Amino acid sequence: RKEVEQDPGPFNVPEGATVAFNCTYSNSASQSFFWYRQDCRKEPKLLMSVYSSGNEDGRFTAQLNRASQYISLLIRDSKLSDSATYLCVVNTGGSYIPTFGRGTSLIVHP
Amino acid sequence: NAGVMQNPRHLVRRRGQEARLRCSPMKGHSHVYWYRQLPEEGLKFMVYLQKENIIDESGMPKERFSAEFPKEGPSILRIQQVVRGDSAAYFCASSVPGQPYEQYFGPGTRLTVT
Numbered sequence: 001r002k003e004v005e006q007d008p009g010p011f012n013v014p015e016g017a018t019v020a021f022n023c024t025y026s027n028s029a030s031q032s033f034f035w036y037r038q039d040c041r042k043e044p045k046l047l048m049s050v051y052s053s054g055n056e057d058g059r060f061t062a063q064l065n066r067a068s069q070y071i072s073l074l075i076r077d078s079k080l081s082d083s084a085t086y087l088c089v090v091n092t093g094g095s096y097i098p099t100f101g102r103g104t105s106l107i108v109h110p
Numbered sequence: 111n112a113g114v115m116q117n118p119r120h121l122v123r124r125r126g127q128e129a130r131l132r133c134s135p136m137k138g139h140s141h142v143y144w145y146r147q148l149p150e151e152g153l154k155f156m157v158y159l160q161k162e163n164i165i166d167e168s169g170m171p172k173e174r175f176s177a178e179f180p181k182e183g184p185s186i187l188r189i190q191q192v193v194r195g196d197s198a199a200y201f202c203a204s205s206v207p208g209q210p211y212e213q214y215f216g217p218g219t220r221l222t223v224t
Binding site: 034098 | 152154155166168199210212213216217
């Protein structure tokens with residue numbers, strides 16, 4: 001089982017839709033979780049951290065489920081500009097090296 | 111406050127040549143990470159450096175690849191005797207001490223080996 005797994009998609013949704021992605025991780029000792037966004041042929045950019053209590057930033061909500069070892073990202077009222085690949089990042093305590101998932105591709109169409 | 115800078119943005123090398131990729135971290139950041147990304151694949155960690163010190167190079171191929179982050183100047187990822195399989199996007203990221211997981215990425219160097 002890979003350390004961090006994501007459904008590659010693509011998720012094809014109309015503008016205004018709500019879409020959610022999950023990311024599963026294998027190491028129960030993982031402590032830090034993040035979502036990054038990567039546009040085509042661009043660098044990844046930090047989107048948001050994922051806290052145990054959940055985290056909301058505008059239309060974006062991130063949640064952590066430790067029991068089932070996954071994190072989720074919910075995007076409400078999708079915009080065309082949300083089209084990108086969303087990378088899940090997990091870190092295991094004691095390590096300085098984050099593990100990136102391969103990403104989930106989102107395509108928002110008019 | 112300039113972000114992470116990488117140069118060159120595009121680099122073409124023939125097989126057997128050397129490739130030198132440069133990364134200047136954000137102001138105030140003293141930690142640098144290098145990643146490689148192949149088409150349709152995720153980011154693969156290569157090496158983690160602080161000034162004058164390699165902290166973790168567990169992701170670096172054993173041969174032909176080296177990295178440094180001198181006291182003055184940018185971090186450099188060097189690939190000697192490049193092969194076609196080295197063609198990829200190489201990203202550098204920087205962070206501040208104590209927050210290694212909140213990383214800020216440069217625009218990347220796209221290496222093409224012909």
